[in-house]
Amino acid sequence: MDLMEFSKEHLEFRDEVRDFAQNRLKPIAEDLERKAEFDYDLIMEIGRKGWFGIPIPEKYGGMGKDNVSYILALEELTKVCGATAIMVAAHCSLCVCPIYYDGNEEQKKKYLVPLARGEKIGSFGLSEPNAGSDAGGTETTAVLKDGKWVINGQKRWITNGSYADVIVFTAQTNKELKHHGIYSFIVEKGTPGFSPGNKEDKLGLRSSNTAELLFDECELPPENLLGKEGEGFKVFMRTLDGGRISIGMLGLGLGEGALESAIEFATTHERKGKPLIKYQWVQKLIADTATELEAARHLIYHAARLKDAKVDLNKEGAMAKLYASEVGTRACRKMMDIIGPDSINGTYPIQRLLRDAKLMEIGEGTSEVQRIVIGRQLLGR
Amino acid sequence: MDWLGLNNDHKLLRDDIAGFAKNELEEDVLEFDKEYKFFDSVWKKAAGMGLFGFMLPESVGGADMDAISLALCIEELAVVSPSFAFAVAVQNIGAYAIEKFGGMDNKADIVKDIVKGLKVALCMESICKLKCNDDRTQISGTSGFVVNGDNSKYCLMFASCAERNTYLYLDTADNCEFHKENEIIGMRSAGIGKFEVKPYAISDKNFLQPDEGEIEYLLKICVSAVSTGICAGSYNVAIPYSKERVQFGRPISKFGMVRRMVSEIEENARISRLLTYDAASKFRDGDRLAPYIASVTARDRAMVCGDRAVQVLGGAGYTKDYPAEMYFRDAKTLEALLYSAEEERELIGKIITD
Numbered sequence: 197m198d199l200m201e202f203s204k205e206h207l208e209f210r211d212e213v214r215d216f217a218q219n220r221l222k223p224i225a226e227d228l229e230r231k232a233e234f235d236y237d238l239i240m241e242i243g244r245k246g247w248f249g250i251p252i253p254e255k256y257g258g259m260g261k262d263n264v265s266y267i268l269a270l271e272e273l274t275k276v277c278g279a280t281a282i283m284v285a286a287h288c289s290l291c292v293c294p295i296y297y298d299g300n301e302e303q304k305k306k307y308l309v310p311l312a313r314g315e316k317i318g319s320f321g322l323s324e325p326n327a328g329s330d331a332g333g334t335e336t337t338a339v340l341k342d343g344k345w346v347i348n349g350q351k352r353w354i355t356n357g358s359y360a361d362v363i364v365f366t367a368q369t370n371k372e373l374k375h376h377g378i379y380s381f382i383v384e385k386g387t388p389g390f391s392p393g394n395k396e397d398k399l400g401l402r403s404s405n406t407a408e409l410l411f412d413e414c415e416l417p418p419e420n421l422l423g424k425e426g427e428g429f430k431v432f433m434r435t436l437d438g439g440r441i442s443i444g445m446l447g448l449g450l451g452e453g454a455l456e457s458a459i460e461f462a463t464t465h466e467r468k469g470k471p472l473i474k475y476q477w478v479q480k481l482i483a484d485t486a487t488e489l490e491a492a493r494h495l496i497y498h499a500a501r502l503k504d505a506k507v508d509l510n511k512e513g514a515m516a517k518l519y520a521s522e523v524g525t526r527a528c529r530k531m532m533d534i535i536g537p538d539s540i541n542g543t544y545p546i547q548r549l550l551r552d553a554k555l556m557e558i559g560e561g562t563s564e565v566q567r568i569v570i571g572r573q574l575l576g577r
Numbered sequence: 578m579d580w581l582g583l584n585n586d587h588k589l590l591r592d593d594i595a596g597f598a599k600n601e602l603e604e605d606v607l608e609f610d611k612e613y614k615f616f617d618s619v620w621k622k623a624a625g626m627g628l629f630g631f632m633l634p635e636s637v638g639g640a641d642m643d644a645i646s647l648a649l650c651i652e653e654l655a656v657v658s659p660s661f662a663f664a665v666a667v668q669n670i671g672a673y674a675i676e677k678f679g680g681m682d683n684k685a686d687i688v689k690d691i692v693k694g695l696k697v698a699l700c701m702e703s704i705c706k707l708k709c710n711d712d713r714t715q716i717s718g719t720s721g722f723v724v725n726g727d728n729s730k731y732c733l734m735f736a737s738c739a740e741r742n743t744y745l746y747l748d749t750a751d752n753c754e755f756h757k758e759n760e761i762i763g764m765r766s767a768g769i770g771k772f773e774v775k776p777y778a779i780s781d782k783n784f785l786q787p788d789e790g791e792i793e794y795l796l797k798i799c800v801s802a803v804s805t806g807i808c809a810g811s812y813n814v815a816i817p818y819s820k821e822r823v824q825f826g827r828p829i830s831k832f833g834m835v836r837r838m839v840s841e842i843e844e845n846a847r848i849s850r851l852l853t854y855d856a857a858s859k860f861r862d863g864d865r866l867a868p869y870i871a872s873v874t875a876r877d878r879a880m881v882c883g884d885r886a887v888q889v890l891g892g893a894g895y896t897k898d899y900p901a902e903m904y905f906r907d908a909k910t911l912e913a914l915l916y917s918a919e920e921e922r923e924l925i926g927k928i929i930t931d
C-alpha cells in the first residue's frame with residue numbers, strides 16, 4: 197500500500213498517466229527504440245494532454261498542479277519508456293520552469309503559455325564541447341552590438357535540440373567576470389544564425405533526440421534575455437536543482453520497471469524444473485532491489501515536496517538524484533539476471549531500461565558532481 | 578616468471594596477439610558492432626596464425642600449449658573486440674572438446690577443419706533447450722544464443738537426452754538452420770543466433786564422452802579471460818580520455834573522484850586477471866572451484882569496468898563515438914549468457930559445503 201502523503205487528487209492524476217503509459221505508450225515503446233527516431237506526433241499528443249506544463253499555474257497555460265504530481269507522472273512514463281519521459285522532463289524541468297521562475301510577464305505570455313499548453317517543444321542548452329560538468333566554462337559568446345545580442349558558439353548534447361521551438365541557453369558576455377558574465381537567453385527555432393546540428397547515436401534513450409545547437413552571428417533582441425543581467429548562471433543552477441529530481445525519478449522509474457518485469461518473470465517461470473521464486477538467490481535479488489528502490493523513492497518524493505514548499509533543496513535534490521540514479525541502473529542490471537539470457541535480446545524490454553538508466557548517472561550533473569554538491573553543503577567550500 | 582606466473586613464451590605470445598588485435602580489429606570494431614557483423618576476413622588470418630588450436634596436439638595442427646596461453650590470447654583479443662575473442666574462445670573449446678571427447682570416426686578431419694577455420698558453434702549448458710527422443714536416435718528443437726553460429730560448419734550442443742545431460746556434436750550442414758540474432762545488446766560480432774534443429778538422426782557417435790566438467794571449466798576460463806579483456810579495454814579508453822579531457826581548467830584525471838574510478842578499473846582488471854590465470858593454471862588438475870570463482874568474479878568486474886569507463890567519459894561515454902558503452906553492453910551480455918553471479922554463488926557455496 198502506498199502510504200506516502202499522496203492526496204486523492206494525486207492518485208487520480210497518477211492513474212490517468214498510468215493508463216496512458218500502460219495502454220498507449222507501452223505497446224509502442226520497443227518500436228520507438230528500434231526506429232531510434234523522435235516520434236513527433238506522440239510527443240504532441242502528450243502535450244495536448246497538458247503534461248508539458250503540469251506544475252505551471254493555469255493562467256500560464258499549465259495544469260496548476262504541484263511538483264509531486266509532476267514527478268508522479270514522470271514515474272509512470274519512465275517505467276515504460278525512458279526516452280519519452282526524458283523528453284517531457286527536459287521540456288518541463290529545463291525549459292518551462294526557468295521561464296516560469298525567471299521570465300518577465302511578456303516572456304511568460306509569449307513563450308511559457310504555448311510551451312505549457314503543449315503547443316511547442318522546449319529545450320535547454322547549457323552543455324558545450326568544452327563545458328560539461330564545468331558549465332561555468334561556457335564558451336558561447338553574446339556581444340551587445342547596436343542594441344542586439346550577437347551570439348556565436350556551439351552547444352552539445354541538447355535533449356529535444358533538433359525539434360525544439362523554444363530554447364533556453366547560456367552564453368558568456370564577459371570572460372573576465374567568469375560566472376557573473378554568463379547570461380541566459382531565449383532563442384526560437386528559425387531565428388537566422390541559429391540551427392540545430394548533428395544528433396548523437398547513443399547507448400540508450402534512442403528515440404529521444406540529442407543534438408548540437410549552432411550559433412553563427414545569431415542576433416537576438418534585448419527582450420530575449422532571461423532573468424537579470426549577470427544572473428544567468430544562477431538561473432541555470434536553480435533550474436538544475438529542480439531538474440535533478442526529475443532525472444533522479446527517471447533512473448528510479450526505470451529500476452521500478454525492471455523490478456516489475458523481473459517479478460512477473462519469476463512468478464511465471466521455472467529454472468531446472470523448480471519455480472524461480474523458490475530459489476533464495478531470486479528472493480534475495482528481489483528483496484535487495486525493492487528495498488533500495490523504496491529508499492530512493494522516499495528521497496525523490498521528499499525532494500519534490502521540498503520544492504513544493506519552496507525551500508532550498510540543493511542538497512536534498514542532489515542526494516535524491518545521486519542515489520536514485522545509481523540504484524536505478526543497479527536494479528536494471530540485477531533484475532536482468534533473474535530473466536537470464538532472454539533479458540539481453542528483444543524478448544523483454546528490460547535491456548532497454550538498463551541502457552536508458554545509465555544516462556541518469558551522467559545527465560544534469562554526473563554522480564561525481566552531485567557528490568561535490570552534497571559535500572559542499574555538509575563540509576563548506 | 579612474473580607475478581602472474583607467466584614465462585617468456587607467454588609474454589611473447591601476449592605481445593603478438595595484442596599487436597594482431599590492434600592491427601586487425603581496432604579500426605572496424607565500432608562499425609561492426611553497430612551492424613552485427615562478424616570479422617570474416619580477420620577470422621581467416623586468425624586461422625593462419627594458429628589461434629584455433631591452442632590446446633590441441635600438433636598431430637591435428639594444434640599448438641600444444643597450455644590453458645594459460647589460451648586465456649592470454651582470448652584476453653588480448655577481447656581488449657579490442659570482446660565479441661571476436663568470444664568467438665575465438667568457442668572455436669578453441671569446440672576443437673578441444675571434439676578432439677578429446679568426440680566419438681566420430683572422422684574426428685581427426687573435423688578437428689583439422691576447425692583448426693583451419695571452419696567454424697564450430699557452441700550452445701552452452703546455461704541456455705540450450707534441445708531434447709533427444711527417448712531412445713536417443715533423434716534430436717530436434719530450437720535454441721537461442723548459439724555462439725559463433727553464423728556460417729558455422731559444426732556445432733556442439735548441450736542437450737538433455739534421456740536422463741543424461743551431455744554435449745552432442747552435430748554437422749550443421751544437415752537439418753540445422755541458423756538465424757542471426759539482430760537484437761542482442763552486446764557481443765554483436767560473435768555470430769550469436771538461434772539454431773533450429775529439424776529432426777536430426779543421431780547415433781552414439783554424436784555424443785561426447787563424459788568430460789568430467791572439463792568443457793565447462795574451459796568455457797569458464799575463457800569467459801573470465803574475455804571479461805579481463807573488457808576490463809583492460811575499459812582501461813585503454815578511460816585512462817587517455819581522463820588525461821586529455823579538461824574541465825575546470827585541468828585534466829579530469831587531476832580530480833580525486835576520477836582518480837578513484839580509474840583505480841577501480843585497474844583494481845578490477847587485476848583481480849579478474851589473477852583469478853583467470855589461477856583457474857587456467859589449475860585446469861589440468863581439474864580444480865572445480867577456481868573456474869567457478871573466476872567466472873563469477875571476472876564477469877561481475879567486467880561490468881563494473883565497462884560502467885566506470887562510461888562514467889569517466891561522461892556524456893561522451895554514453896555515445897557510440899567511443900567503445901566504452903560497447904564494453905558495458907558486452908559485459909552485460911556475458912553476465913546474462915552464463916548463469917548469473919547470484920545463481921552461481923549458490924552453486925559455489927554448495928560445492929564448498931557439500
Ligand SMILES: Cc1cc2nc3c(=O)[nH]c(=O)nc-3n(C[C@H](O)[C@H](O)[C@H](O)COP(=O)(O)OP(=O)(O)OC[C@H]3O[C@@H](n4cnc5c(N)ncnc54)[C@H](O)[C@@H]3O)c2cc1C
Pocket residue numbers: 286320321322323327328329330352353354355356398401406555558559560561562563564565568822824825829832833834835888889890891892893895
Ligand atoms: C543523452 C544526453 C542528453 C543530454 N541532455 C542535455 C540537455 O538537454 N541540456 C544540456 O545542457 N546538456 C545535456 N546533456 C549533457 C550532460 O549534461 C553532460 O554530459 C554532463 O553534464 C557531463 O558533462 P560531460 O559529458 O562534458 O562530462 P565531463 O564534465 O567531461 O566529465 C567527465 C568525467 O569527469 C568527472 N568530473 C568532471 N569534473 C569533475 C570534478 N570537478 N570533480 C570530480 N569529477 C569530475 C565527471 O563526473 C565524469 O565522470 C546531455 C547528455 C546526454 C548524454
